[in-house]
Amino acid sequence: xxxxxxxxxxxxxxxxxxxxxxxxxxxxxxxxxxxxxxxxxxxxxxxxxxxxxxxxxxxxxxxxxxxxxxxxxxxxxxxxxxxxxxxxxxxxxxxxxxxxxxxxxxxxxxxxxxxxxxxxxxxxxxxxxxxxxxxxxxxxxxxxxxxxxxxxxxxxxxxxxxxxxxxxxxxxxxxxxxxxxxxxxxxxxxxxxxxxxxxxxxxxxxxxxxxxxxxxxxxxxxxxxxxxxxxxxxxxxxxxxxxxxxxxxxxxxxxxxxxxxxxxxxxxxxxxx
Amino acid sequence: xxxxxxxxxxxxxxxxxxxxxxxxxxxxxxxxxxxxxxxxxxxxxxxxxxxxxxxxxxxxxxxxxxxxxxxxxxxxxxxxxxxxxxxxxxxxxxxxxxxxxxxxxxxxxxxxxxxxxxxxxxxxxxxxxxxxxxxxxxxxxxxxxxxxxxxxxxxxxxxxxxxxxxxxxxxxxxxxxxxxxxxxxxxxxxxxxxxxxxxxxxxxxxxxxxxxxxxxxxxxxxxxxxxxxxxxxxxxxxxxxxxxxxxxxxxxxxxxxxxxxxxx
Amino acid sequence: xxxxxxxxxxxxxxxxxxxxxxxxxxxxxxxxxxxxxxxxxxxxxxxxxxxxxxxxxxxxxxxxxxxxxxxxxxxxxxxxxxxxxxxxxxxxxxxxxxxxxxxxxxxxxxxxxxxxxxxxxxxxxxxxxxxxxxxxxxxxxxxxxxxxxxxxxxxxxxxxxxxxxxxxxxxxxxxxxxxxxxxxxxxxxxxxxxxxxxxxxxxxxxxxxxxxxxxxxxxxxxxxxxxxxxxxx
Numbered sequence: 001x002x003x004x005x006x007x008x009x010x011x012x013x014x015x016x017x018x019x020x021x022x023x024x025x026x027x028x029x030x031x032x033x034x035x036x037x038x039x040x041x042x043x044x045x046x047x048x049x050x051x052x053x054x055x056x057x058x059x060x061x062x063x064x065x066x067x068x069x070x071x072x073x074x075x076x077x078x079x080x081x082x083x084x085x086x087x088x089x090x091x092x093x094x095x096x097x098x099x100x101x102x103x104x105x106x107x108x109x110x111x112x113x114x115x116x117x118x119x120x121x122x123x124x125x126x127x128x129x130x131x132x133x134x135x136x137x138x139x140x141x142x143x144x145x146x147x148x149x150x151x152x153x154x155x156x157x158x159x160x161x162x163x164x165x166x167x168x169x170x171x172x173x174x175x176x177x178x179x180x181x182x183x184x185x186x187x188x189x190x191x192x193x194x195x196x197x198x199x200x201x202x203x204x205x206x207x208x209x210x211x212x213x214x215x216x217x218x219x220x221x222x223x224x225x226x227x228x229x230x231x232x233x234x235x236x237x238x239x240x241x242x243x244x245x246x247x248x249x250x251x252x253x254x255x256x257x258x259x260x261x262x263x264x265x266x267x268x269x270x271x272x273x
Numbered sequence: 274x275x276x277x278x279x280x281x282x283x284x285x286x287x288x289x290x291x292x293x294x295x296x297x298x299x300x301x302x303x304x305x306x307x308x309x310x311x312x313x314x315x316x317x318x319x320x321x322x323x324x325x326x327x328x329x330x331x332x333x334x335x336x337x338x339x340x341x342x343x344x345x346x347x348x349x350x351x352x353x354x355x356x357x358x359x360x361x362x363x364x365x366x367x368x369x370x371x372x373x374x375x376x377x378x379x380x381x382x383x384x385x386x387x388x389x390x391x392x393x394x395x396x397x398x399x400x401x402x403x404x405x406x407x408x409x410x411x412x413x414x415x416x417x418x419x420x421x422x423x424x425x426x427x428x429x430x431x432x433x434x435x436x437x438x439x440x441x442x443x444x445x446x447x448x449x450x451x452x453x454x455x456x457x458x459x460x461x462x463x464x465x466x467x468x469x470x471x472x473x474x475x476x477x478x479x480x481x482x483x484x485x486x487x488x489x490x491x492x493x494x495x496x497x498x499x500x501x502x503x504x505x506x507x508x509x510x511x512x513x514x515x516x517x518x519x520x521x522x523x524x525x526x527x528x529x530x531x532x533x534x535x536x537x
Numbered sequence: 538x539x540x541x542x543x544x545x546x547x548x549x550x551x552x553x554x555x556x557x558x559x560x561x562x563x564x565x566x567x568x569x570x571x572x573x574x575x576x577x578x579x580x581x582x583x584x585x586x587x588x589x590x591x592x593x594x595x596x597x598x599x600x601x602x603x604x605x606x607x608x609x610x611x612x613x614x615x616x617x618x619x620x621x622x623x624x625x626x627x628x629x630x631x632x633x634x635x636x637x638x639x640x641x642x643x644x645x646x647x648x649x650x651x652x653x654x655x656x657x658x659x660x661x662x663x664x665x666x667x668x669x670x671x672x673x674x675x676x677x678x679x680x681x682x683x684x685x686x687x688x689x690x691x692x693x694x695x696x697x698x699x700x701x702x703x704x705x706x707x708x709x710x711x712x713x714x715x716x717x718x719x720x721x722x723x724x725x726x727x728x729x730x731x732x733x734x735x736x737x738x739x740x741x742x743x744x745x746x747x748x749x750x751x752x753x754x755x756x757x758x759x760x761x762x763x764x765x766x767x768x769x770x
Contacts (some may be wrong), residue, residue, distance in 0.1 A: 366716050
């Protein structure tokens with residue numbers, strides 16, 4: 001069971017920019033956490049500490065019992081898979097298959113196990129029919145799904161996705177939501193950075209809101225998108241999802257998703273709540 | 274007035290056609306939204322409507338592109354630039370890289386057209402003010418946020434004073450703040466009567482700006498009608514387009530048998 | 538540029554050092570780039586300077602006067618003086634080149650060239666290529682991060698790291714190619730391919746003083762060459 005924890009984490013970039021000003025965060029194995037906040041709030045800096053790409057200026061980050069300060073990135077990559085936002089700053093192989101096999105091979109998978117991991121990953125993003133295709137013959141949104149598959153194939157207990165739904169159409173978003181569901185069902189931890197409040201409220205059970213290098217709120221979607229939380233969201237340039245706004249206007253209590261609105265109305269009309 | 278008549282297009286070296294027999298017209302002052310799943314042909318449509326396909330990228334075009342009633346197939350790209358402007362989704366690749374200030378960046382297009390520099394300066398000032406980015410005029414465009422760069426790119430197009438604008442997923446790679454900046458700009462352009470074709474996944478944005486919506490599927494037009502009608506059409510979701518949030522909520526309520534009216 | 542050439546032409550120690558002082562250090566102070574200049578010059582010339590020093594100090598053929606010995610190798614006075622001459626020249630040349638690089642804005646240089654008749658598209662390519670270097674460096678860094686996150690070992694043996702180059706070089710090049718197509722479309726959409734001259738918003742300021750000093754430098758240089766070949770200095 002791999003938990004992830006940050007204690008009093010501070011980070012300052014070489015030029016002097018203070019990106020994290022004291023973050024305490026514990027993510028237990030199997031949680032689904034979304035990290036949201038405006039540009040510059042520290043989200044990207046934070047997740048880069050999870051696999052050792054960045055090392056704390058002060059404080060500590062523990063992945064399981066590995067201290068990222070003293071562990072090689074290549075070793076942490078076998079525990080925390082991080083899929084970046086821009087597929088074109090990652091894809092280098094001439095075929096979808098080779099691209100997906102790169103990660104798992106680096107972390108030591110071979111033979112039948114390697115083949116199985118590649119096959120599963122391709123299946124989960126719907127690219128199993130494109131094994132020999134050149135990645136650049138795929139459109140942007142499928143290239144993005146490819147980069148996610150490349151990380152899934154590494155079979156890491158913790159998976160971090162940076163803006164997975166940006167540039168995706170409805171089908172792509174559905175695919176990503178089913179990936180998040182499946183990872184959670186397998187007991188793997190899923191962490192995502194996203195600015196899509198709808199995606200976040202529908203697929204994650206915990207929302208961490210960041211601003212100015214700090215965590216300013218940490219709770220369920222219902223907590224995060226309840227009406228009294230809106231000023232905080234707006235202070236970090238976020239808007240609550242439509243369902244939450246409608247629910248508030250109709251006096252239904254916290255309704256972060258369409259489903260929640262339906263449930264609240266059903267409860268109200270049957271005289272409950 | 275911009276029109277695609279019976280347009281089919283095949284990319285150079287491709288086996289199939291990316292657009293098949295498309296008829297689309299954009300009247301003066303109209304704002305038309307184009308939706309569709311990825312790889313349905315939205316970008317191809319934008320490239321054809323702006324003239325870049327086939328002029329800049331080759332490929333085979335059948336059918337006609339008519340601007341203000343004239344078939345422009347014989348005209349080279351630089352003659353089309355003042356008629357149709359096109360904005361892409363990646364803000365960074367639209368910067369010329371040779372401008373040290375936003376002012377120079379916006380001036381790039383008209384300067385290329387050989388317009389006299391006093392007139393260029395006037396146009397730049399006008400477009401920059403039209404989009405409300407006056408205070409960015411002296412900044413280095415490469416250091417701006419994604420949303421701001423998109424605004425600069427649109428200004429750069431406006432400075433050539435085209436009567437039609439084509440925007441290919443202008444907010445796809447932007448964060449919420451950038452999306453807001455660009456949406457507001459598009460709203461104000463629409464209010465000023467600029468004819469625009471906007472390709473987007475964000476149907477909430479299109480709902481605010483467009484009078485008409487066209488849905489593409491596998492290179493063909495599947496739906497074409499008034500915004501409210503098309504966005505509420507169940508076929509849209511089947512095509513792989515996420516309807517605007519109010520429509521989704523409405524559907525969820527209908528499925529649960531709740532006939533509640535939603536607040537405006 | 539002429540400064541650099543002069544340093545080569547002149548012999549001895551004194552003249553190159555004088556040139557360094559006048560034509561490099563003084564303008565550097567005026568332009569406010571002296572510390573940066575010194576830093577760059579030291580960093581870039583150090584390897585060359587060190588090797589020149591060592592080779593000449595110890596191995597100058599025909600040198601007689603011994604200064605000291607280290608084991609089987611002998612340091613000579615002639616070697617030292619020759620080495621110092623070379624170092625002075627290196628300082629002058631690298632100083633001049635660095636000064637040029639630090640004080641000239643690529644966009645201004647290119648704009649001026651365009652004004653003098655260089656075809657706009659050529660001027661653009663020159664300008665844009667220089668400007669995209671920082672963006673490419675940033676791209677490369679992002680790519681390295683993404684590959685390391687997939688377990689690419691950048692901290693292992695040399696051979697390992699060499700093998701690790703492809704996943705980095707690949708996307709840097711490929712991504713750039715993909716971007717090039719998008720960029721060129723955007724340029725075409727802004728009338729870039731229109732034949733003929735384009736208008737210029739402004740031309741870099743070219744004062745009388747600058748023009749005069751350019752002529753002085755050219756004449757001075759020609760004079761130096763004559764003087765040297767004529768054996769006067």
